[in-house]
Amino acid sequence: MKVLHVPFSFHPDPVGGTEVYVEALARQQQLDGMDTTIAAPGIRQEQYDHGSVTVWRFPVAECVDDLRELYGEGDVMAAAAFGRILDDERPDVVHVHAFTRGVSVRLVRQAKLRDVPVVFSYHTPTVTCQRGTLLRWGIEACDGTLDLKTCTQCSLCGLGLNRVSSVAAGWIPRSVGRLAGSAGLSGGMWTAVRMTELVALRHAAFRSLVAEVDHIVAMCQWVKDLLLGNGVPAERITMSRQGLWQCEHSEAVPSNRIRQNGSPLKIIFVGRLDQTKGAHVLIDALKAAPGLPVTLDIYGVTQGEAGAAYLTKLKQSADSDRRITFQPSIPSADVVTRMRDYDVIAVPSQWLETGPLVVMEAFAAGLPVIGSNLGGIAELVTDEVDGLLVTAQSVAAWRAAIERVCRDPALLSRLREQIRQPRCIRDVALDMSILYASLPRKSRAHSPLDPLPPPRCRRQRGASPAEI
Numbered sequence: 001m002k003v004l005h006v007p008f009s010f011h012p013d014p015v016g017g018t019e020v021y022v023e024a025l026a027r028q029q030q031l032d033g034m035d036t037t038i039a040a041p042g043i044r045q046e047q048y049d050h051g052s053v054t055v056w057r058f059p060v061a062e063c064v065d066d067l068r069e070l071y072g073e074g075d076v077m078a079a080a081a082f083g084r085i086l087d088d089e090r091p092d093v094v095h096v097h098a099f100t101r102g103v104s105v106r107l108v109r110q111a112k113l114r115d116v117p118v119v120f121s122y123h124t125p126t127v128t129c130q131r132g133t134l135l136r137w138g139i140e141a142c143d144g145t146l147d148l149k150t151c152t153q154c155s156l157c158g159l160g161l162n163r164v165s166s167v168a169a170g171w172i173p174r175s176v177g178r179l180a181g182s183a184g185l186s187g188g189m190w191t192a193v194r195m196t197e198l199v200a201l202r203h204a205a206f207r208s209l210v211a212e213v214d215h216i217v218a219m220c221q222w223v224k225d226l227l228l229g230n231g232v233p234a235e236r237i238t239m240s241r242q243g244l245w246q247c248e249h250s251e252a253v254p255s256n257r258i259r260q261n262g263s264p265l266k267i268i269f270v271g272r273l274d275q276t277k278g279a280h281v282l283i284d285a286l287k288a289a290p291g292l293p294v295t296l297d298i299y300g301v302t303q304g305e306a307g308a309a310y311l312t313k314l315k316q317s318a319d320s321d322r323r324i325t326f327q328p329s330i331p332s333a334d335v336v337t338r339m340r341d342y343d344v345i346a347v348p349s350q351w352l353e354t355g356p357l358v359v360m361e362a363f364a365a366g367l368p369v370i371g372s373n374l375g376g377i378a379e380l381v382t383d384e385v386d387g388l389l390v391t392a393q394s395v396a397a398w399r400a401a402i403e404r405v406c407r408d409p410a411l412l413s414r415l416r417e418q419i420r421q422p423r424c425i426r427d428v429a430l431d432m433s434i435l436y437a438s439l440p441r442k443s444r445a446h447s448p449l450d451p452l453p454p455p456r457c458r459r460q461r462g463a464s465p466a467e468i
Contacts, residue, residue, distance in 0.1 A: 001436060002035040004091035006082075006107065008098035010040040010057075011050050014303045016272045017242075017357040018123045020332045021425075022097055024245035026053050028429040039085050041078060041102035056085045060102035067186055067194065071201040073208065074104020083110040093436050095119045096213070099127045105209045112212060117439035119432075120209065121217040125352050125375075128206055128226065130199055131158035133276060133351035134375075139393075141352060141374060144226035146206070152199045156192055165192070172196050210236075214439050217432075219354035220376040238435050242355045243428040244336075244364055264323070265294040265406040268342040268367075270335060270358050273300035273311050278348030278372065278392065280310075283318045285398035294323055294406055297342070301329045339365035343412060344405055347371040350392055355380075360422035368415035370401050386419045 007022045009015060026036040030052055038050075042057030049055065058081035064070060078101075086094075094111040096103060096118060111118050125134035128144055131154050136142040138158060153170035157163055169192045177197030180190055210216060210232050218224035218239045227237055271277045279298055286296055302311050311326075318324040330338050335358075339345065345362040352375030359380045362369050369387035371377040381387040388405070391397040405412055 001093065002037070002089070002091045003029060003093045003095055003436070004086070004089055005036065005038045006094065006096045006098065006103055007038065007040050008100055008103060009303075010038055010055055013042075014272075014301050014307075014329070015332075016301065016303070017355055018097055020357060021123075021242050021355075023050070023053065023332075024243075024425045025428055025432065027051070027245065028425045029432070032429055032433065034433075037089055037091070039082065039089075041100075045081055045084070056089075058082050058085060058102075064101075066181060067191070067198055068181060068201055070101055071198040071205070073205050074106040075101050076106065078102045079104065079106035079110050082107045083113075086110060086114055086116065091116060092441075093117055093119060093439060095121065095432075097121045097123055099206070099209060105205055105212060108209060108212050117214040117441075118212070119215050119217060119435065119439070120213040121219060122223045122227070123219060123354055125354075128230075130155040130202060133158075135351060137163065141222075143229055144222075145229055146203045148196065148200055148203065151203070152196045155199060156195055159191070161192060169193070169195060174200050215435060217435070220379050222352060222375055222379070223354055238431065240428055240431040240435075241423055242357055242360060243423040243425040244357070244360050245333075245425045263293075265292075265344065265402075265412075266342040267294055267296045267370075267402070268339060268345050269296065269298045269300070269348075270330065270339070270345070270361070271300065271347075271356070273302050273307050273314065275310060276349065276351040278350040279314055280317065281348045281350065281393065281395060281398055282346050283314060283321075283324060284395045285402060286324060287317075287321055288395055288399045289403055290321070292403055292406055294402060296324045296346070297327050298324065299327045299330050299338075335361050336365045339367050342367060344368050344370055346398075346402070347377055348390075348392065348398060349374060349377060351375070353377055363419050363422045366416060366419055368405075368412060368419065370398075370405065382418075384415075386415055388415075 005022050005026055007019050010019055022038065026038060029036045037054045037056065039056040039058060041060045044059050046057050047054065058078055060075050060078040094116050096108065108118050126132045128146065130151060134142045134144055136154055149170045153166045156166040156169050172193055174197040177194035180193050181197065216227060216232060216237050218227060218237055219242060224237055224239045228234060269279055269282060273279060282296065286294065300311060302308050315326060339362055345367050347356065347359055347369055349372045354376050356376060359369055359371060359377060369381050371381050371387060371389060372392035373389035374392050378389055381389055383389040388401050390401045
């Protein structure tokens with residue numbers, strides 16, 4: 001069987017947990033006898049090898065004429081270029097791992113035109129949430145129900161509009177937004193005027209996606225609940241949690257590191273440097289306890305200008321605290337080994353994770369987790385058993401949790417002793433093999449190549465509506 005995986009990005013670009021997962025799954029499937037290829041958005045159409053995996057990159061228009069193109073069915077240029085890859089590769093299954101302007105429902109339709117079945121994996125809350133976090137008003141976990149007025153109001157609040165104005169703007173009819181868009185009005189107050197229409201477009205695009213793919217993989221329970229709550233039939237959903245490559249292919253064993261009396265508590269943070277990952281909350285918590293004997297090493301991955309700006313902000317915030325050190329990112333194959341040099345990992349995510357992989361990597365390293373009491377973290381970490389769950393946005397709660405672990409060595413030992421080895425990528429590959437075998441088979445030849453449309457550009461825009 002030949003499988004084409006489609007993530008948001010891929011090496012050599014900076015990657016996050018989704019791309020690490022996709023690479024591990026592709027490599028495991030190769031070991032299991034499948035022919036796997038990866039295709040991801042990029043600057044130009046190109047092909048190269050990353051280890052044992054062949055990688056295609058397809059271009060996405062750098063800028064768009066209208067916000068509706070960001071919130072709607074996706075980039076036409078990217079879809080046509082993807083169609084060319086399909087005609088070259090002729091996969092038996094397309095497995096999509098993102099939902100953005102570049103990886104859109106238009107790509108799904110390119111596959112369906114060629115009678116290639118499509119599986120979609122829901123990896124991040126940006127799939128359904130225009131705010132990007134699935135935290136209603138940025139405070140409490142949302143059930144993800146697609147309600148036009150509520151989602152419009154919350155999205156505008158996330159863009160910086162005060163709550164009163166956001167609620168008022170949520171009542172603006174879609175027709176008003178369409179008129180403003182037709183007049184070429186955007187930015188500032190016009191984004192608020194148009195938001196009801198734009199959110200309606202995004203909701204429609206998501207509903208088209210789930211209707212047109214053959215099956216959906218929920219990476220955790222909250223995703224499955226969200227899909228069911230939005231009318232996706234249970235028989236079209238498979239829940240399959242993430243798994244680690246390291247636990248199958250590493251001979252290393254978890255460390256028995258014992259913190260010496262009087263030595264600082266060694267904390268590690270590993271992840272993408274983005275507001276949603278919460279490194280700023282962790283830094284603020286340590287600054288609130290200046291005398292606490294701890295060290296924090298931040299191994300961050302920066303993606304794009306936003307990531308670089310966030311890193312600068314973090315360094316400015318931590319500048320006066322010598323306990324905090326910024327380290328270069330760790331190659332994914334070395335993460336578990338590096339973690340074994342630490343006492344505990346902090347995972348202060350400020351959105352609903354579907355994993356995250358870093359929690360599973362910590363457990364593979366025998367490392368207790370101090371994590372946000374949200375989403376997938378709360379599904380993986382058992383409070384007071386193999387880690388501590390903390391109110392995500394509360395600096396005081398993070399400070400208290402870190403201080404408790406620091407002051408009580410017996411607690412750290414007890415948490416470490418109760419860690420269970422995480423799920424492996426081989427288990428995920430088995431789930432996918434069963435799923436792929438249940439999909440409809442191709443019934444006719446591929447369609448002719450689709451011509452690439454000329455690029456159109458008036459205004460530079462981001463990659464996904466949640467990032468506007």
